[in-house]
Amino acid sequence: MTALLEIRDLRAEVVEEGVEILKGVNLTINKGEIHALMGPNGSGKSTLAHVIMGNTKYRVTSGDILFEGQSILNLSTDERARLGLFLSFQTPEEIEGIKMRQFLINSYRNIHPEDQRTLLDLNKLMTELTKKLDLNQDFLERYINTGFSGGEKKKSEILQMGFLKPRLCILDEIDSGLDIDALRIVSESINNFKNDEMGILLITHYQRILNYVVPDYVHVYIDGRIVITGEKELAEKIEKIGYSTIEKELGLKINEE
Amino acid sequence: MTITTKLQYEVEKLDTIFEKTIDMKHNNLKAVEWQVPQIQAKKDYEDFEFQSSLEHISNDYLKIYKGYRYEAYKSWGFPKWKRAKLDGYEPEKYVSFVPTSVKGKIKGINGIDEDGIEILAKYDFEGAHRKFLLMAEAFSNTGFYLKTEEGESSEPIIINYYWKAPIYELSVYNLRPFSKATVIRVLRSNNQGKGFRTTSNRIVVHKNAYLELININLNGNDDINIDNIFIELEENSRVEVTDIQIRGKISAPHIFFRFSGKGATASVNPYFLATDDNIIDMLYLMRFYAPKTTGSINGKGLIKDNSKAVFRGFLDLKRGAKDANASESGYTLTLSEKAKAEAIPSLTVDENEVTASHAASISTIESEKLYYLMTRGFSLEDAKKLIAYGIFEPVVNELNKFGEDISQEVQNVVFQQI
Numbered sequence: 001m002t003a004l005l006e007i008r009d010l011r012a013e014v015v016e017e018g019v020e021i022l023k024g025v026n027l028t029i030n031k032g033e034i035h036a037l038m039g040p041n042g043s044g045k046s047t048l049a050h051v052i053m054g055n056t057k058y059r060v061t062s063g064d065i066l067f068e069g070q071s072i073l074n075l076s077t078d079e080r081a082r083l084g085l086f087l088s089f090q091t092p093e094e095i096e097g098i099k100m101r102q103f104l105i106n107s108y109r110n111i112h113p114e115d116q117r118t119l120l121d122l123n124k125l126m127t128e129l130t131k132k133l134d135l136n137q138d139f140l141e142r143y144i145n146t147g148f149s150g151g152e153k154k155k156s157e158i159l160q161m162g163f164l165k166p167r168l169c170i171l172d173e174i175d176s177g178l179d180i181d182a183l184r185i186v187s188e189s190i191n192n193f194k195n196d197e198m199g200i201l202l203i204t205h206y207q208r209i210l211n212y213v214v215p216d217y218v219h220v221y222i223d224g225r226i227v228i229t230g231e232k233e234l235a236e237k238i239e240k241i242g243y244s245t246i247e248k249e250l251g252l253k254i255n256e257e
Numbered sequence: 258m259t260i261t262t263k264l265q266y267e268v269e270k271l272d273t274i275f276e277k278t279i280d281m282k283h284n285n286l287k288a289v290e291w292q293v294p295q296i297q298a299k300k301d302y303e304d305f306e307f308q309s310s311l312e313h314i315s316n317d318y319l320k321i322y323k324g325y326r327y328e329a330y331k332s333w334g335f336p337k338w339k340r341a342k343l344d345g346y347e348p349e350k351y352v353s354f355v356p357t358s359v360k361g362k363i364k365g366i367n368g369i370d371e372d373g374i375e376i377l378a379k380y381d382f383e384g385a386h387r388k389f390l391l392m393a394e395a396f397s398n399t400g401f402y403l404k405t406e407e408g409e410s411s412e413p414i415i416i417n418y419y420w421k422a423p424i425y426e427l428s429v430y431n432l433r434p435f436s437k438a439t440v441i442r443v444l445r446s447n448n449q450g451k452g453f454r455t456t457s458n459r460i461v462v463h464k465n466a467y468l469e470l471i472n473i474n475l476n477g478n479d480d481i482n483i484d485n486i487f488i489e490l491e492e493n494s495r496v497e498v499t500d501i502q503i504r505g506k507i508s509a510p511h512i513f514f515r516f517s518g519k520g521a522t523a524s525v526n527p528y529f530l531a532t533d534d535n536i537i538d539m540l541y542l543m544r545f546y547a548p549k550t551t552g553s554i555n556g557k558g559l560i561k562d563n564s565k566a567v568f569r570g571f572l573d574l575k576r577g578a579k580d581a582n583a584s585e586s587g588y589t590l591t592l593s594e595k596a597k598a599e600a601i602p603s604l605t606v607d608e609n610e611v612t613a614s615h616a617a618s619i620s621t622i623e624s625e626k627l628y629y630l631m632t633r634g635f636s637l638e639d640a641k642k643l644i645a646y647g648i649f650e651p652v653v654n655e656l657n658k659f660g661e662d663i664s665q666e667v668q669n670v671v672f673q674q675i
Contacts, residue, residue: 053632077631078640086632093629097647103633106643110634143647160633 002069004199005029005052005168010063012051021047021058023224029168029199036210036235037203039221040243045203046090048221049170052201053087054080067168082111086166088157090173095144100156101126103144104163111164129159132192134185150177158186162193170201175209187212207239222252276382276487276513278542280573281605293386295334296345302330302396309353310396310425316367318374323427327395333388340567340599341507341538346481348392349453352422355398361414363440366400366427373402373429376461384457384485385511385540393457393485397427405436405466413439413659420447420480424454432466432494439469441659446477451506455483462494464518470498471656473663475670476505478533484510490550492518498525499652502558503670504535514543516550516578527556528652531564531596532674542571545578545611554585557648559675561592571603572615578608585615590622590648592641592675645675 005028012022021044029035039045051058052065054077064071072080095103105122108115130139133155145153154174161169171190175183190213194200202213210218210232218234219226222243227250228234238246279290307327314320335346369377384390399418405411418424424444432438446452462468468488476482482505488496502508508531514523523543531537543552554570570585589598600617622644630640649671656664 055628076637077628078634078636081632081634089629089632093623093626095626095629095644095647097650098643099650106635107633143650164633 001030003028003066004031004068005201006066006069007052008064008066010051010065011061012047012058013061015057015059020061021224022051024063025225027219027226029201031199032196033217034194034200034202034213034215036215036218037201037221037226038205038207038218038235038238041205043222044224045221046172049087049172049201049203052170053077053085078110084111084167085170086161086164086168087170088154088161088172088174090176092145092153092157094146094148096146098144099140100142100144101140104140104160107160107164111166126163129162132162133159133189135159151179151182154178154186155182158189158193162189165193167197168199168201170203172203173205174202175204175206183209184212207235210235220246222247227252273379273381274515276380276515276544278383278511278513278540278571280544294337295388296337297334298345298347300347302348302351302392306351306396309351310398312353313398314367316369318371319367319369322374322377323395323397326391330388330391330395333391335388336386338386338507338538340565341509341536343507349423349451351396353398355422355424356419357399358417358419359401359415362411363414363416364402364404366397366402366429369402369429370404373404373431376429376431376459380459380461380487380489380515382485382487382513385483385509389455389483390457390485393425393455394427396425397457398422398425400427401430402428403430403432403438403440405432405438407433408435409433410437413441415441415443415659418442418444418454420445420452420454423452424456426454426456426458428456428458430458430460430468432460432462432468434464434466436463437467439471441471441473441663443473443475443663444482445475446480446504448477450479452477452480452482454481456485458484458486460486460488462488462490462496464492465494466491467495468497470496471659472498472500472510473667474502474505474508474510475667476503476508478504478506478535480505481507482509483507484512486510486512487515488513488523489515490518490521490523492547493520494518495521496523498523499655500525500527500539500541501652501667502527502529502537502539504530504532504674505537506535508535508537509539511540512542514552516543516545516547516552516581518550519547520549521547522551524553524555526652527554527558527568528649529556529558529566529568530649530671530674531558531560531566533562533564535564536567537565538567538569540569540571542569542573543583544573544575545581545583546575548577548579548581550578551582553583554587556587558588559590559592559645559648560596560598561675563593563595565597565599567599567601568617569601569603570615570617572605572613573603574606574608574611574613576607579610581608581611583611583613587617589619590645591619592622592645642672642675646671
């Protein structure tokens with residue numbers, strides 16, 4: 001069976017500075033799997049997410065990213081999105097002048113051009129999702145993420161995940177800045193939206209969210225690569241002993257900035 | 258008393274208030290002012306054009322007023338505007354009447370009454386340039402007189418201008434106390450040849466009255482559009498102006514707010530879009546005389562190609578404008594490296610107890626915002642368009658309340674041009 005996402009010995013640098021930031025990443029995600037990517041601050045977890053999405057701030061120097069067996073390195077960000085890749089941002093952008101409703105509908109049409117669903121259906125679905133996520137009624141009439149609280153922004157990202165029905169979801173620190181109630185709602189939604197055809201890469205600092213969204217695999221990411229892979233228990237271990245002990249165990253030099 | 262002497266008497270008695278654009282006086286000190294160079298037209302309008310302009314006017318007061326303005330007109334040359342790249346002007350062939358279509362309760366300028374004439378006689382201003390202001394008044398070939406009754410609240414008035422010939426507008430709005438009016442002025446280019454419009458609008462908003470004024474200027478690339486508006490705000494009156502300036506070879510709105518009554522409030526929200534070689538040269542001036550007055554200028558716009566936008570927001574707080582609150586902001590988004598934006602904010606304060614602020618920014622679309630939209634399947638071009646259009650979204654949305662036609666039209670024009 002072809003993997004949904006396969007990253008092969010991926011190396012990348014920051015275009016402006018020419019500094020290597022991904023130093024040989026290997027990762028395979030199959031349909032239906034949840035992978036947690038954990039690591040200390042500044043280890044470059046978000047960078048990996050952006051390189052997968054094709055952010056032009058980074059340049060791939062070697063290795064490959066395959067989506068269902070096809071290299072996507074030559075595809076632009078929007079082309080990757082249309083294949084079914086989705087990234088929920090750690091800090092979602094605020095964009096004035098574009099209402100959430102219009103944005104969601106246009107995004108849906110971008111990603112599912114063949115879909116026959118009517119505007120009415122899509123609007124109905126949107127309304128249901130806002131209710132599920134306990135978002136304000138006026139949410140859809142507001143400009144993209146503008147004036148949203150931290151929690152609302154994260155919910156907005158998850159609503160997009162549920163609405164756009166992507167095939168690979170990269171959730172970048174979806175749990176940061178959420179209080180316990182919001183974390184529960186967001187986690188429940190992720191579990192709800194997930195299906196057997198979808199793969200999830202969940203990037204997080206903390207084990208907390210993994211109590212709700214149970215991963216099949218846990219990867220520890222330090223200094224631009226995955227240094228250890230295990231199952232759910234690995235996350236619990238990290239929570240207990242911290243990243244620095246792991247680094248010591250593995251004989252890694254901690255790069256203190 | 259003959260009509261002439263009556264008008265003269267009124268003019269003298271009234272002691273015309275003449276508002277200069279730049280008024281730099283402090284105690285007995287006066288700043289040296291820059292004089293705009295003037296160029297005489299090779300073939301300026303003369304008696305023939307003036308007489309044709311009178312053909313459609315039966316109102317004697319108005320005839321006399323126009324006569325005065327014509328005399329003054331002769332002594333001026335057309336301006337040399339450095340920023341707007343105007344080297345004088347040669348008037349186009351004169352047509353004494355241009356068609357307009359009007360919805361709502363408003364008269365033609367010929368229907369002006371003594372109150373209206375008093376407004377004409379009492380208030381005077383420079384406009385974008387004196388010559389263009391006088392030109393609109395002396396050679397007016399269209400114009401309106403709006404007079405509300407005390408306490409009246411009428412349906413929105415929509416004026417459509419058709420650019421079949423040069424447009425010279427002379428209008429007066431007289432909003433009686435406690436009345437409310439909405440006026441929407443829509444100018445559409447015919448995109449065939451050089452359109453020219455210059456206007457003179459005097460507006461008096463009496464005590465506790467409210468005016469909503471929406472100017473929609475859909476200019477073509479070869480059109481010159483100069484819109485001169487003077488607004489007098491009496492006690493507790495309120496004025497909201499939306500000024501949409503789309504394209505134009507030269508588009509020069511000049512809107513003057515005179516806060517003479519305590520507690521008066523006004524805002525002006527300009528939206529501009531310049532493409533190709535367009536020049537949009539805007540001036541919004543608020544002069545505060547009375548205490549507890551509030552005024553704000555909030556401009557937003559988009560420039561692309563080789564175009565240029567000059568945004569002048571002047572706040573002038575005179576002695577006596579105690580506890581006045583004045584603010585200004587300007588935001589220009591540039592879509593091309595060749596497009597030029599100039600923000601010229603000015604704040605002069607001659608009164609200690611006021612609150613005043615101004616901010617201006619010019620920026621390009623942030624790459625992070627484009628990237629965010631691209632992760633949602635929007636192409637780079639579509640993402641740019643969407644963000645650029647976002648500047649106009651609030652005003653398109655606002656126009657919806659006057660019917661979908663107008664808001665859709667503005668939306669389409671903006672979308673086509675970005």
